[in-house]
Structures are given as C-alpha cells and as structure tokens.
Amino acid sequence: MIITTPLAPAPDDILREANAHCEARRFAQALALLEPLVGEGATTDDTTLAPALNLAALSATGMGDVARAETLWQRCLAAKPDFAEAYRGLAGLYATLGALAPAQALYERLLNLTPADIDARSNLGVVLQRQERHAEAEAAFCAVLAQCPSHADAHYNLGLLLHRQGRLTEAESALRAAIAANARHAKAYNGLGTLLRDLGRGDDAAEAFRQALLIQPQYPEALNHLAMLLKASGRLAEAELAVRLALQIRPNFVDALNNLGCVLTDLKRVPEAQAAFRETLALAPDHAEAHYNLGVALHTLERLPEAEAAYRETMRRLPGRVEAWNNLACVLMALGRRGEALDVLHEALAVRPDFAEAHFNVASLLKEYGRLDEAEAAYRRALDANPDYGDAKFRLATLLISMGRFEEGFARYECRYTMPGFVHHATQGLLQCPVWQGEPLAGKSLLLWQEDGLGDMLQFGRYARVLKAQGAAHIAFACQAPLRRLFSGADGIDAVLGHEAAATAAAQFDYWVSPISVPHRLGTTLDTIPAPLVVTPEPALVEHWRARLATLEPGPRIGIVWKGNAKHFNDAHRSLPTLAALAPLWNLPGVRFVSLQKGQGEDEARNPPASLPLLHLGSDVRDFVDTAAIVAQLDLMVCVDTSTAHLAASLGKPCWVLLPHYDLDWRWMHEREDSPWYPGTMRLFRQRVDEAWPAVVERVRVACAERFGI
Structure with a gap:
C-alpha cells in the first residue's frame, strides 16, 4: 500500500472559509484557519498575503486582541503599501482607541489612494471633529455630501458637529436629512432627540428617542436620554424603568448609573441614590457630577462631614x-x-x-x-x-x-x-369669595382664615376688633381646634368655624383675609400696632385649675415651657434640648414651677429630677382656654418661642421668652428686650452669638431673683 499525504488547502480556499467565519462573527475559528498563513511559523512571503493579513487583523479585532490586530495591519501595509482595506481597518482601530492623530494620517493616506472613498472622508471628518478641528471636520462632511447628497452618516455627523457649535437650526436640518436618507438611522434619531431637548421641545425629543428605540430596542444611550426627559417631566417611575433598562444592556454605563442616582434622589430614595453615585465613582473616579450628586445625597441624609468632602472634591475637579x-x-x-x-x-x-x-x-x-x-x-x-x-x-x-x-x-x-410650596398658595383657589384688599367693610361679612401657626393667630387675632370697628357686619374666624373655644368669646369675632365648614360656606362671605395680611391692608406701623387680643379666663376653669395649683407650697409660681412644636422649621434652635437646661432656675429658693409643656418634652415633665418639685399640668390641658385659666393664676411665664408666650402676654401676665440666636423669628425684631406687640408684659432674653443656653438661663435666674426679691 502506498501512503499519501493529504494536500494542504489552497490559500484562496482558506481565505474563503475564514471570511465566512468572520462574517458570522466566529473570529476565533477564522484566526485559527489563517494561523498557518500569517503566524510566526508561516513560510509564505508577506507580499503575497496582504488579504490574509487584513482578514486576520479583522478577526483579532473581533476577539478584542488589539495589539495583534495592529501588528497584523502594520505587516500588511509593509508588505503592500497601497492596500486600501488595511488603511481603513487600522485607521478605524486607532480611532476607536482614541489615537486620533495616527487615525487622521491613515485616513488621509487612504484618500490619496482612493480619492472617491466617501466613507473614508466621512470617517476623517469624525476624527477631525474629535480633535476639535471643527472647520476642517465640517469641510470634510460637506465634501462627502457634495459628492453624495444621500450619505446618511455624513448628515448625521455634521448634525452632531453643528449642535456642539450651538448652530441648532442647522443641526436639526442635518439630522433630519440623515433620517430622510436612512429612515432606520437610530443614532440620528437619538442625536435629534438630544438637540430637541436642548431646544426645550421635550415632547418632540421624547418622540425622537422612542423612534430610535423602535429601530434599535437595545440602545442604552437612547434609553438613558429618554429617562432624563421623563425625570424632568416628573414621571419618575417611568424614568427609573428606562434607566435601569439601559443598565441591563450596559451594566457599566457610567452616565446611566449617575442618572439612576438622580432619579432615586427625586423619588426620595436617597440611600439607594447615594449607593448609585458611589458605584458610578467606583467605575469613573473622575466623574465630577457624580461627586456633586453624592454630596447632595449625603447632605440630604445629614451626613455632613461626608457631604463636605464630596462637595470639596467636586470643586477641585469643577x-x-x-x-x-x-x-x-x-x-x-x-x-x-x-x-x-x-x-x-x-x-x-x-x-x-x-x-x-x-x-x-x-x-x-x-x-x-x-x-x-x-x-x-x-x-x-x-x-x-x-x-x-x-x-x-x-x-x-x-x-x-x-x-x-x-x-x-x-x-x-x-x-x-x-409661592406654590406655601399653604397660602392653595387658599386662593379654595375659598370662593374675593380676598379683602382694604375695601370699606361697612355692612360686609368677612372670613378670617387661619393659614399659619397657633401663636401667629394669637398675635394677630387682635385685628378682629379693629376690623369690627370699621363696620364689618359679621366676622367669622376659621381656625384649628385648639383655638376655637378661646376665640369664640374674642372681641370682634361673631362666629368660629372649622376649616372644612368655613370653606364650604365661603361663597356666603363678601371677603376673606388672613389675620397676618391685615397689618398690610391697614398700613400698621410700629407706632400704630393695636393692643393685644384680650383673653378673659373662664371662671369655672379658673376654679378647676386652682384646686390643682393649690397642691403647691406657698411661693411665687412660675410657668415653664421649654419645647415648641417639633415640626417647626427652626425647632432645633428655638427649643431647649432638655428640661435640665432650665436647671439654674431650680436654685431660686421658695419658687414653685408649673409645667405647661405639651407634645415633645411631656415625658420629661412627668418624670422631673428629684431636686425639682415640678407640678406638671400640660398633659391635662385640652386647649388654650385651659392654658389661659392656669396662666392667669401664675406670677410669671418663662418659655421658649412658642404659642404659650402669646397667650400669656395677651392675658397681661409677665412673660419672659428665651430666644435663639440662629434664625430668630421676625416678630421679635432685633436687639430690644421688649416687644412692641406686647408692651409692658413681655421681656426677651436673647441668645448671643455662640452662646449656649445655660448662660441665657442664668440671666433669667438673676432676673427672677431680682423680681421676687430672693
């Protein structure tokens, strides 16, 4: 038997088979077939293998082996300096790698070989654009379009260039021309969407992004852009879905991760948002906007030192x-x-x-x-x-x-x-009668409408008497439950209503007005402030509370309130941290203390220090009528900036108010120790800059000792 060796496949057969693998994206198989021709052990001269070297380089690129692809194309060009496909492939590789100058040189050499190659000229324009050589890039795109007016990519890239230069009308025309040339140009729709967004045409932009996604559903950039439009329009759940879909397609999509954090921030899911920003920065430590957004999230979470660091990092980078x-x-x-x-x-x-x-x-x-x-x-x-x-x-x-x-x-x-964020903004649409702006009131009916706090109403309730004196036939006061019994007997008030009932009946009134708006309508000045609201305690309640107060030992009675409403925007500064902050007062011999504390602080009042024989009544108080009956039987009221101060002063009772330095409420004015709103009854103890509360309380103690001669 004669044994024969199989003939090796011909180079042309290898090329055909490798090309088929390459077109099917089976790059490893293609490169394996080509290895005998282009590998280190190959015996064939490169001068005859330019097509094989080019195909091997394409296969290596498909496998992500950039270094080998570059070597193969350089061998190809060394072997055959006029091989156009190798110039095209190596130029594209360099452009992808960001090596723009070498890419430009290769495209220019390719165009010397094939001047009519409009794709090469278009790609040269892209490389020039990325180098900020805008005029040259625009000339390249225009040259392509002069030769081939239907070249969709040239229109598209020209549109991006014009958009970047702020030539928005021309940019829109170019992008629409790209779509006219290729109705399935997803990138052109995406570019058009970003342009329309910048023009403030949000609905048109959203439609452009949707068209891009109809053509190319797995298009993360379009999903990300659509998500931001949805966020801007307040459609946060849809925005979150869109950006998460973008991240499913490309998990390391940095801008989408950052935008996810922004959406989660708007959804008030701030811990999740800060996690998204941290993930963004793990992938892209130089992402300045993510540093800023992380700072906002940490700021919201009150993690202030970390927020400070994030903001400072943003400032360093931007x-x-x-x-x-x-x-x-x-x-x-x-x-x-x-x-x-x-x-x-x-x-x-x-x-x-x-x-x-x-x-x-x-x-x-x-x-x-x-x-x-x-x-x-x-x-x-x-x-x-x-x-x-x-x-x-x-x-x-x-x-x-x-x-x-x-x-x-x-x-x-x-x-x-x-201001839409204020409750006052909604009142105008709620009440079906005109707002009073100073018109004559003789014979008219007026609805006073509470929009502000309890203390505000006690302070400005004095104006009901003034409005009545101007001839108003009927004045009703719509207020919260704790005020109703107190104001039912107030001078100038004919009826007291709940807000719901008052809103229903509003059309029956000639006008409505907030009590705090009346000083403006009447032109009140410091010299014309009306006398305070007159509060007369109910005799039966006075007797009821006298029995409770009788349990105290003889001596001056001082009422205390050390905390206000926890929901007040400045409560952290205006309220005392604990009952113990008033401890210097306990050293006043023979003085008896009565707690009118309600809400926060009640637990402390029920369990005072052993050294403080405190009578706590606040928990049993139903409303201001009860409070008035108690305060009327005290010698002095000491409190923080809360409604009890206004009630005590309106009763004519001496009232000493501890005021915070930071964000002091406007009604207390500046520097003075008295209040023009409550002359003769109110004394103000102001916290000084960087002064702790114990120092303020010590001044109160000294004043108490002087007042009571102890």
Whole structure:
C-alpha cells in the first residue's frame, strides 16, 4: 500500500472559509484557519498575503486582541503599501482607541489612494471633529455630501458637529436629512432627540428617542436620554424603568448609573441614590457630577462631614460648578462654621456674580451676624439676579418687618400667596369669595382664615376688633381646634368655624383675609400696632385649675415651657434640648414651677429630677382656654418661642421668652428686650452669638431673683 499525504488547502480556499467565519462573527475559528498563513511559523512571503493579513487583523479585532490586530495591519501595509482595506481597518482601530492623530494620517493616506472613498472622508471628518478641528471636520462632511447628497452618516455627523457649535437650526436640518436618507438611522434619531431637548421641545425629543428605540430596542444611550426627559417631566417611575433598562444592556454605563442616582434622589430614595453615585465613582473616579450628586445625597441624609468632602472634591475637579460652592456653604452653616461658609460663598460669587442662591445665603449669614443693612442689600441682589426667587422675596419681607419697616415688609410678606410650596398658595383657589384688599367693610361679612401657626393667630387675632370697628357686619374666624373655644368669646369675632365648614360656606362671605395680611391692608406701623387680643379666663376653669395649683407650697409660681412644636422649621434652635437646661432656675429658693409643656418634652415633665418639685399640668390641658385659666393664676411665664408666650402676654401676665440666636423669628425684631406687640408684659432674653443656653438661663435666674426679691 502506498501512503499519501493529504494536500494542504489552497490559500484562496482558506481565505474563503475564514471570511465566512468572520462574517458570522466566529473570529476565533477564522484566526485559527489563517494561523498557518500569517503566524510566526508561516513560510509564505508577506507580499503575497496582504488579504490574509487584513482578514486576520479583522478577526483579532473581533476577539478584542488589539495589539495583534495592529501588528497584523502594520505587516500588511509593509508588505503592500497601497492596500486600501488595511488603511481603513487600522485607521478605524486607532480611532476607536482614541489615537486620533495616527487615525487622521491613515485616513488621509487612504484618500490619496482612493480619492472617491466617501466613507473614508466621512470617517476623517469624525476624527477631525474629535480633535476639535471643527472647520476642517465640517469641510470634510460637506465634501462627502457634495459628492453624495444621500450619505446618511455624513448628515448625521455634521448634525452632531453643528449642535456642539450651538448652530441648532442647522443641526436639526442635518439630522433630519440623515433620517430622510436612512429612515432606520437610530443614532440620528437619538442625536435629534438630544438637540430637541436642548431646544426645550421635550415632547418632540421624547418622540425622537422612542423612534430610535423602535429601530434599535437595545440602545442604552437612547434609553438613558429618554429617562432624563421623563425625570424632568416628573414621571419618575417611568424614568427609573428606562434607566435601569439601559443598565441591563450596559451594566457599566457610567452616565446611566449617575442618572439612576438622580432619579432615586427625586423619588426620595436617597440611600439607594447615594449607593448609585458611589458605584458610578467606583467605575469613573473622575466623574465630577457624580461627586456633586453624592454630596447632595449625603447632605440630604445629614451626613455632613461626608457631604463636605464630596462637595470639596467636586470643586477641585469643577471649579466653575458654583452650586457645589453654595451647597458646601450650607453644610458649613449646618456645622456651625459660619465664617468659613461666608468665605466660600464669596468665592462662589467671584466665579458667578449673578448667582442668586449664593447672594441669598450670604444675606442669611449676614442677618445672623446682625449686619442687617448688608443682609438687606444681599437679598435684593438675589432678587436682581432672579426676580422670581420666592425664598428671597419671603426672607427680605421678614427681615424688613424685623427691622420695624412694616410698610414695605408686610407688603412684601404677601408674596407667600405666589409661592406654590406655601399653604397660602392653595387658599386662593379654595375659598370662593374675593380676598379683602382694604375695601370699606361697612355692612360686609368677612372670613378670617387661619393659614399659619397657633401663636401667629394669637398675635394677630387682635385685628378682629379693629376690623369690627370699621363696620364689618359679621366676622367669622376659621381656625384649628385648639383655638376655637378661646376665640369664640374674642372681641370682634361673631362666629368660629372649622376649616372644612368655613370653606364650604365661603361663597356666603363678601371677603376673606388672613389675620397676618391685615397689618398690610391697614398700613400698621410700629407706632400704630393695636393692643393685644384680650383673653378673659373662664371662671369655672379658673376654679378647676386652682384646686390643682393649690397642691403647691406657698411661693411665687412660675410657668415653664421649654419645647415648641417639633415640626417647626427652626425647632432645633428655638427649643431647649432638655428640661435640665432650665436647671439654674431650680436654685431660686421658695419658687414653685408649673409645667405647661405639651407634645415633645411631656415625658420629661412627668418624670422631673428629684431636686425639682415640678407640678406638671400640660398633659391635662385640652386647649388654650385651659392654658389661659392656669396662666392667669401664675406670677410669671418663662418659655421658649412658642404659642404659650402669646397667650400669656395677651392675658397681661409677665412673660419672659428665651430666644435663639440662629434664625430668630421676625416678630421679635432685633436687639430690644421688649416687644412692641406686647408692651409692658413681655421681656426677651436673647441668645448671643455662640452662646449656649445655660448662660441665657442664668440671666433669667438673676432676673427672677431680682423680681421676687430672693
């Protein structure tokens, strides 16, 4: 038997079979077939193997073996310097790797070989665009379109270039031309969507992104862009779904991860949001926006030192991101580092002088330092920068009132009806009668409507008497339950209603008005403040509570309230931390203390220190009528800034109020130790800058000792 060796496949057969594998994306099989021709042990001269080398390079690229692909294409070009396909492949590889200058050189050499190659010229335009050589890139795209007006990619890339240059109308025309040339150009629809979004045409943009996704459902960029449009329109559940779909397709899609965090932040799922931002930064440590967004999340979670670090990292990477400077200042303020906060805000304004939020925060800090004229100027600068800045309008109004400038202050205070975040904004649509703006009241019916706190109503309830004196035939007061019994006998009030009943009956009234709006309508000044609301305790309740008070040993009786409503925006500063903060008062010999504390603090009142024989009545008080009957039998009321202070002063009872330094309420004005709203009855003990409460309480103790001669 004669044994024969099988003939090796011919190179052309190998090329055909390898090409078939390559087209089917079976790159490993293709490269294995080509190995005998192009590998290290190959004996054939490269000059005859340019097609095999080119195909092997394409296969290596498909396998992700970039280094080998580059070597194979370089061998191919060395063997056959005029082999156009190798120039095209190696140029595309360099462009993908970001090696733009070598890619440009290869495309230019390819065009010297094949001047009519419009795809090469279009790709050259892309490389030039990525190098910020916009004029040359635009010339390349226009040259392609002059030769082939239906070249969809050239229209598309020209559209992206024009968009980047801010030539939005031309960019839209180019992108629509790309779609006209290729109705299934998903990238062109996506580019059109981003352009329309920037033009403020959100609905059209969303439709463009949806068209891109109809063509290419697995298109993460389009999903991500659509998610952000849905977020902007408040459709947060849909936005979350879209961005999560983008991440299913591309789990390491950094921008989508960052946007997921933004959506979760808006959904108030802040712990999840900060986890998304941390994942973003794990993938892309230089992602400045993710550092900023992480700072916002940590700030919201009150993890202030971490938020400070995130904002500072943002500022290091993006010095022009003034929002980070402003937010850092807010963190520093919350940490009590107000001097640093003010410095940071001035730096932000050096970057952007018209940054309204920074002017607002500067004003708020200057107010805390007592630099009131400067604070006023800063609030006005905030409004110059943004005339619709609601918080700045409101804070300027309260600052002016606190400075005794009632005319402008109370007029500006009406801005609360234009601010959607305020309950006052909804009142206008709820009450089916006109708001009173100072018209004659003779023979008219008027609905006073409570929108603000209990203390506000006690302070401004005095105006019912004034309005009645102007001839109002019928005045009803719509208020919360704790006020109803007290106001049912108040001078000037003909009826007291709950809010629901009052809203139903509103159409029967000629006008409605908030009691806090009346000073503006009447032109109240510091010199024309009406006398306080007159509160007359009910005799039967006085007798009821006298029996409880009789359990005290003889001596001066001081009522105490050390905490206000926990929901108050400034409660952390206006309320005392614990009953123990009043401990210096326990050293007053012979003084008896009565607790009127309700809500937070009641547990402490029921279990006072052994050294404090405290009579706690607050838990048994039903409303202000009970409180009035108790306070009427005390010698002095000592309390924080809460409604009990207004009630005690309205009873004519001496009332000493402990006021916080930080974010002091406007009604207490500045520096003075008395209140023009309660002359002769109220004394104010103000916390000084950086002063702890025990020092304030010690001043109260000394004053008590002087008052009672002990």
